[in-house]
Amino acid sequence: MRSLLLLLVAACGHVTTGASQVPPDAAPSDSPSSCPISIANSALPSSWSVQGPFALVADPAGSGEQVWGSNDHVPNDASFFVPFEAGDRITGLVFKAYGNGSDAGLKYLEVIYQPRPGVSVQLSGMGEDLGRPAQWGYVVFPGFQSTVLSGGLVVVRFAVTEAGYYIGKVTATFERPCPSGKD
16 A cells, blocks of 8 residues: 555645645645646626616625626627637636526527627526526526537527526636646
């Protein structure tokens, strides 16, 4: 067993047992990384392709945060861009939502990727969010199709059928490859 451990140390360079007490972001820059890395970007939609009936308003739950709320101009289409870096693999997307308790909401929700103009889009996720109560919850895309992003655009598009539907932070998860020369 001892010789197996020595072989592991020789092959890996350093072996530790148990949980590390050092946060992962405190590692020196020349230390080995665990690539690819997972990234979760959370932000309000800031780059609308089609803003539709949405305006920046105060959180209906009273947190004091700014969120996007739909007005009376429904039904209407809306879409926003999801930022990424070339080489990322998008593995999921969720967003916070607050409804008004009606049977309406968001229909025809799609997460699409278009590598460049004139090229067919790739559908990564789809669904709907109807009948959301007047409390914050999450819209999750079941069966999300992981896609490598080489450039172009990732867009979330949908039809808004409810006045008083709010969108909070959108969280996209990515696997990001190692920077060149790193393993």
